[in-house]
Amino acid sequence: MRATVIHGPHDIRVEEVPDPTVQQPTDVVLRVLRACICGSDLWAYRGESARQPGQRIGHEFLGVVEEAGPGVNGFAPGDLVVAPFVWSDGTCAYCAEGLTTSCPQGGFWGSVGSDGGQGEAVRVPFADGTLVKLPAAAASDDRLLTALLALSDVLGTGHHAALGAGVRPGSTVAVVGDGAVGLCGVMAAKRLGAERIIALGRHQARTDIARAFGATDVVAERGDAALAAVRELTRGEGTHGVIEAVGTEQSMRTALGIVRDGGSVGYVGVPHGSGTGVDLGVMFDRNIALRGGVAPVRTYIPDLLPDVLDGTIDPSPVFDLTVGLDGVPGGYKAMDERTALKVLVTP
Amino acid sequence: MRATVIHGPHDIRVEEVPDPTVQQPTDVVLRVLRACICGSDLWAYRGESARQPGQRIGHEFLGVVEEAGPGVNGFAPGDLVVAPFVWSDGTCAYCAEGLTTSCPQGGFWGSVGSDGGQGEAVRVPFADGTLVKLPAAAASDDRLLTALLALSDVLGTGHHAALGAGVRPGSTVAVVGDGAVGLCGVMAAKRLGAERIIALGRHQARTDIARAFGATDVVAERGDAALAAVRELTRGEGTHGVIEAVGTEQSMRTALGIVRDGGSVGYVGVPHGSGTGVDLGVMFDRNIALRGGVAPVRTYIPDLLPDVLDGTIDPSPVFDLTVGLDGVPGGYKAMDERTALKVLVTP
Known part of the structure; x- marks a missing residue:
């Protein structure tokens, strides 16, 4: 089959690789219908996250079960399924608690x-623990299929950030980061009942989506000016919660600067760079909590799926460029240069 | 009156100062019956926290109302009261929410x-918002009066840490720090239903108190050995919650090292030193939350007071040395040299 391989910084290729097969009884082989490129893939693309030359790449996909191992109970060939960005066994204590990202077999x-x-296909370990079935009818609904793909990462990650930010009905929330996760954070915050959602961003295509997803205010300023702008919108106090969806020292500093005393920063931006931006003295004096991390998306899919299916939420607008498998290297380039927000891949 | 004054590092003196008077209608003048020295006072004593020469010191006290301003409704001369370590107006939005430490007038x-x-007496601003009345009979119960003094800081701070650590019935908790706050954290964790409480410490006088307060295990190791020991006690996983009651880079690193994936570090140690010990990458991968800060003790006193009055909890053992006002400088020296755990002052 053909799949995307990363050979080094800025060296993404689509190549012929071995067809996946059932290796363990609990495996499924899945034919990919939709995949995409993640903002976090760019850290590998830019060489900021280490990869061995020849590693595959891409962690968001949905598709059809092609073959199921003899130990798979929940899925059969032909099933339409979505995969979260981490596989997990579904049976350990962490999986039982919903922290699937800490599964020892994950x-x-x-x-x-x-x-x-x-790529064209994927061997899925621990299929019963990992995959979630989708209605077969969705396969023929192009818009819906794209929306459902967001369940594999960005929507669940935005939801995780909103939970970490402590969003409740009536909350005020600020969102740092105008990428797909930040935008899904806006959507998740609105879904959880936030009354006021302040999106930080300056690219109109993105802030337009933020408004469509539920942002009530947009702050285009950066750094200290952003802090002042958010405080001005919140009687000088800041917001109850902040979604940190970037992962840099500067974005964390901004998040801690605009959160209200006693509030929470829900952090889901993959940390990178040398500094953390975490000022414990500021957090201490103001009783600020920091909650989040790698999102246990598998746990959230059953909660979020009905709302996507019935159209209550539609994250599909975060995908603004569609490519075939051959277009994947160009898709990375487009996201790296910020000419595309998030690239949909139809193998 | 006579009061303790800090003139510089290691220069604590008891001097004649002006008698406090009612300056605002909402003031109370309080005659101090019991005060004490806090571990955080030592940062000023050691010169690690800046003080202007001539500043007063001490933030934990209880006593009798001597004079109440015309705007004070809840207190009259003769009332026995305890003060939290921060004053607050009791009327702002933050006070209404219980975050009294963020009161703009605090x-x-x-x-x-x-x-x-x-010192011998204190002018208390915003007395109605700040003070909490105690039963008059407590004044003649020496042991109880000492226990009640812990409500001004260490017991409420330990409780704040336990809440930040997410302690629930059945939790496993570790406590980093064997000072009075850490020991009160043990007590608070047990009160909140923790099933297993692992105290980190190596001074037997302190670990004996920890066991008396509810610790089920004591770990004497430090650094990596402490991590290994706690993990060995918890099936390799770490504890659901950790109380961080020190505030150094090393103590935070230990706290983050021994917390279970998905768990919380409740931090109440006043941060000092140049490094934070916060490794965001570790926190991110393991979904660790950091919650805490300066404890809104005023909010907790009404919750904790009944349990102290009826003897359900008795924090008085944290006070292991009693001095008069003249003995305060020696009390600092004893705590600095760790020959005393916490010094009670009877002016």
Whole structure:
């Protein structure tokens, strides 16, 4: 089959690789219908996250079960399914608690020896624990299929951030980061009942989506000016919660600067760079909490799925460029240069 | 009157200062019956926290109302009261929410222009918002009076840490720090239903108190050995919650190292030193939350008071040395040299 392989910084290729097969009884082989490129893939693309030359890449996908191992109970060939960005066994204590990302048998798509999502097919370990079935009818609904793909990462990650930010009915929330996760954070905050949602961003295409997703205010300023602008919108206090969806020292500093005393920063931006931006003295004096991390998306899919299916929420607008498998390298370039927000891949 | 004054590092003196008077209608003048020295006072004593020469010091006290301003409704001369370590107006939005430490009119005892607790009397601003009445009979019960003094800081701060650590019935908790706050954290965790409480410490006098307060295990190791020991006690996982009651880079690193994936570190140690010990990458991968800060003790007193009055909890053992006002400088020395755990002052 053909799949995307990363050979080094800025060196993404689509190549012929071995067809995936059922190796363990609990495996499924899945034919990919939709995949996409994640903002976090760009850290590998830019060489900021280490990869071994030849690793696969891509961790968001949905598709159709092609073959199921003899130990798979919940899925059969032909089933339409979505995969979260981490596989998990579904049976350990962490999975039982919903922290599927800490499953001792879990792993990341594209790690050494595993398939990535940006290819024609994927071997899915622990299929019963990992996959979630989708209605077969969705396969013929192009818009819906794209919306459902967001369940594999960005929508669940935005939801995780909103929970970490402590969003409740009536909350005020600020969202740092205008990428797909930040925008899904806006959507998740609105879904959880936030009354006021302040999106920080300056690219109109993105802030337009933020408004469509539920942002009540947009702040285009950066740094200290952003802090002042958010405080001006909130009687000088800041917002009850902040969604931090970038992962840089500066974005964390901004998040801690605009959160109200006693509030929470829900952090889901993959931390990178040397500084953390975490000022414990500021957090201490103001009783600010920091909650979040890698989102246990598998746990959230059953909660979010009905709302996507019935159209209550539609994250599909975060995908603004569609490519075939051959277009994946160009898709990385477009996202790296910020000419595309999030690239949909139809293998 | 006589009160404790800090002139510089290691230069604590008891001096004649002006008698406090009612300056605002909402003031009370309080005659101090019991005060004490806090571990955080030592940062000023050691010169690690800046003080202007001549500032008063001490922020934990209880006593009898001597004079009440015309705007004070809840207190009259003769009332026995306890003061939290921060005053607050009791009327702002933050006070209404229980975050009294963020009251815009609030302040710290011993800040420039205010009295400190380690003296014969204190002018208490916003008395109705700040003070909590105690039963008059407690004044004649020496042991109880000492236990009630813990409500001014260490017991409420330990409780705040336990809440930040997410302690629930059945939780496993570790406590980093064997000072009075850490020990009160043990007590608070047990009160909230923790099933297993692992105290980190190596001074037997302190770990004996920890066991008496509810610790089920004591870990004497430090650094990596402490991590290994706690993990060995918890099936390799770590504890659901950790109380961080020190405030150094090393203690935070230990706290983050021994918390279970998905768990919380409740941090109440006043941050000091140059490094934070916060590794966001570790927190991100393991979904660790950091919650806490300066404890809104005023809010907790009504919750904790009944349990102290009826003897359900008795924090008085944290006070292991009693001095008169003249003995305060020696009390600082004893705590600095760790020959005393916490010094009670009877002016």
